[in-house]
Amino acid sequence: MIWIREIAGWLLLLVSLLVFVLVREYLEQRWIFAAGIMAFVGVMIFWGSIHLLKVAIAARIAQQNRQEAGQAARSRPQSG
Amino acid sequence: MRERYQAPAARDYRLASLVCLCVLALSLWHEGFEAWALLPLIPGLLSLLLLSSAGPIFVLVLLGLLYGIGSRVGLGTSESWWNSGLLIAACLSYTACHWRLLSLTKQAVPSDPRWAKAPAHPHLKGRWFQREQASVRSVQQTNAGEWLVLLLQASLFPLLGLGGWLVLDTEMSLGTPQGVSLRLWGLLWLAWVVLGLLGGGYALFTLLRWYHLSRDEAELFLQDELWSATRGPQRRIQATIVQQRYHAEKRGERP
Numbered sequence: 001m002i003w004i005r006e007i008a009g010w011l012l013l014l015v016s017l018l019v020f021v022l023v024r025e026y027l028e029q030r031w032i033f034a035a036g037i038m039a040f041v042g043v044m045i046f047w048g049s050i051h052l053l054k055v056a057i058a059a060r061i062a063q064q065n066r067q068e069a070g071q072a073a074r075s076r077p078q079s080g
Numbered sequence: 081m082r083e084r085y086q087a088p089a090a091r092d093y094r095l096a097s098l099v100c101l102c103v104l105a106l107s108l109w110h111e112g113f114e115a116w117a118l119l120p121l122i123p124g125l126l127s128l129l130l131l132s133s134a135g136p137i138f139v140l141v142l143l144g145l146l147y148g149i150g151s152r153v154g155l156g157t158s159e160s161w162w163n164s165g166l167l168i169a170a171c172l173s174y175t176a177c178h179w180r181l182l183s184l185t186k187q188a189v190p191s192d193p194r195w196a197k198a199p200a201h202p203h204l205k206g207r208w209f210q211r212e213q214a215s216v217r218s219v220q221q222t223n224a225g226e227w228l229v230l231l232l233q234a235s236l237f238p239l240l241g242l243g244g245w246l247v248l249d250t251e252m253s254l255g256t257p258q259g260v261s262l263r264l265w266g267l268l269w270l271a272w273v274v275l276g277l278l279g280g281g282y283a284l285f286t287l288l289r290w291y292h293l294s295r296d297e298a299e300l301f302l303q304d305e306l307w308s309a310t311r312g313p314q315r316r317i318q319a320t321i322v323q324q325r326y327h328a329e330k331r332g333e334r335p
Contacts, residue, residue, distance in 0.1 A: 013283065020276060027268055033251050035268075037244070043279075050283055055305060057290045061298035 002063065005056035012049030016042050084185045085131075089222040093181040097128055100174035104139075107167040108146065111156045116146060124174065131186045136175040143171065161242060168238040176230055183217045215317075 019042035026035035084090060101124040108117035120142045127135025150156040182188075293301070 020272075020279075024272060027265070027272060030265065031251050032268075034248055037248070046279060046283070050286060053287060054290050055302070057287075058293060058298040058301045058305075061293055061295055062302055065295035065299070 002056050002060050005052055009049050009053035009056055012045055012052060016046035016049055019045060084219060087219040089219050090181055090184045093177045094128060097174055097177040097181060100170045100177060103170040104167060107163055107170060110163050111159060113146060113150060113156045116155060131182060133182055136178050165238040165242050168241055169234045172237055173230060173234045184219060188215055188217045
């Protein structure tokens, strides 16, 4: 699930870059209203993708931490 | 659950969802999608029968696919303003009605798995506010105001959407405007380049930093995210539960 989130984050980042390329094309045509709307959409997707990536990366690191702690607890010799 | 499903409020929302789905299909048919217009009806009707929360998501995704692919294969070519408005209103109303039906019959808020960890000490009785079961909205709480709000939303938002679309269509149909100051376009270009560089730099440095997080930092960040994402709903849920308990105690009932 964490990997899916990370991949989805990178895909969304790619989509936001494509939206910004579209904004550049609209600016070339001097369509200011269309460019403004698409710029807003691009910023929102960009923001969401970075947030998704941050959460996925942090969750992966935290999960690794727990797995390693579990392995360390199992390999520790039991006292008494 | 059966009594809740047969309650008048649930029946009204079920009928309204059905009507909205039919309007949606008719609207798609009118736009030239032929038999494909019935496609969003399938997940919509199934989720109404099974009381699934996946219905509106699948209906919206199928609508997006129909519009995305349909235009490339020659479907959905006869667009009209009033029909587009009707489609937006039907889609919005169906989503709202379906969720309201779910909140009356199945769940408004999902069950809280932390309930299993609640301590059973008598001193803590009444201090554990979250419910074990998924909570549903009281059927008695539904009123005419809900329908009024839905009607207002279903007429206002399509109008706003169509207004924006009209401006966009007019701008694009006029072609490249002449006589616009070159300095203004130069500034816009500069803003695009600067914003692009800032955004790219932000993404690059944030992700580099994030890939080198320590484990404690990662756990702290996740806790912080969970808290900030859920504090609003948690506060509202707990306020509602406390209020209900207060009124129940006032009436002399056992909460």
